[in-house]
Amino acid sequence: MSTYVYMKMLESAPQRYDLGLRILSLGRVTTMYDTVAVAVVAGRPAPRVLEIGCGTGNLTRRLAERGATVTAIDINPDMLAVAQTKLSDIISKVEFREMAAAEIADRFGAGSFDAVAATLALSEMSEDEQAYVLNAAYRVLRPGGRLVVADEIRPSGLTARILHALVRWPLALATYLVTQTSTSAVRDLAGLVRGAGLHVVEERRLPGGSGMVVGERPPEVA
Numbered sequence: 001m002s003t004y005v006y007m008k009m010l011e012s013a014p015q016r017y018d019l020g021l022r023i024l025s026l027g028r029v030t031t032m033y034d035t036v037a038v039a040v041v042a043g044r045p046a047p048r049v050l051e052i053g054c055g056t057g058n059l060t061r062r063l064a065e066r067g068a069t070v071t072a073i074d075i076n077p078d079m080l081a082v083a084q085t086k087l088s089d090i091i092s093k094v095e096f097r098e099m100a101a102a103e104i105a106d107r108f109g110a111g112s113f114d115a116v117a118a119t120l121a122l123s124e125m126s127e128d129e130q131a132y133v134l135n136a137a138y139r140v141l142r143p144g145g146r147l148v149v150a151d152e153i154r155p156s157g158l159t160a161r162i163l164h165a166l167v168r169w170p171l172a173l174a175t176y177l178v179t180q181t182s183t184s185a186v187r188d189l190a191g192l193v194r195g196a197g198l199h200v201v202e203e204r205r206l207p208g209g210s211g212m213v214v215g216e217r218p219p220e221v222a
Helices: 002-011 014-024 028-041 058-065 077-086 088-093 101-107 127-140 158-179 189-195
Strands: 048-052 069-074 094-098 113-119 141-152 199-206 210-216
Touching (some): 028 113, 028 210, 048 058, 048 101, 058 069, 058 088, 069 077, 077 088, 077 094, 088 094, 127 141, 127 189
Parallel strands (some): 048 113, 069 094, 113 141
Antiparallel strands (some): 141 210
């Protein structure tokens, strides 16, 4: 979803983030949040969930309303402040923490969570950072735990990649000029999940050039 390169612009004005992202994604981001929440909680009563890059709490609310207890992290304190205000009615089910995704293995014990979720977070990282964070997610998942990631993905076909680049790079340049940061479509989302040691149990294309991958940490062998 090439318009997600504007996320950094929106993050500089958290109060307008939700409306802006809905407009830029033509409403498709709502489908992403709903789809990820269902995949995270499905078949798991009251799971303990770590949400990486919670932003203003859109996925967080969906997880909590489906019975999850959520630890929601984000590096942006202004986004967290908006999320805390928005979710004040369910705050007993959510713990917000200001931290970078790369810190999770140091801040949480091994096997602390039944599930880890991340939407539109990996595209803000370098490929090395993506691999590091997913390996850390593996560590904090319990055996049999589930990882659900959804993000903008790079098309596989040559023609599709060219068209994607023609649309995306002017937007990426504009974002960089305003914020000195950018995002990059994820090259191989399923491959990243497998590379972290998880079994991929579902891959799904989502509207607008995004995708979702569900991985599970293998159970321990007695």
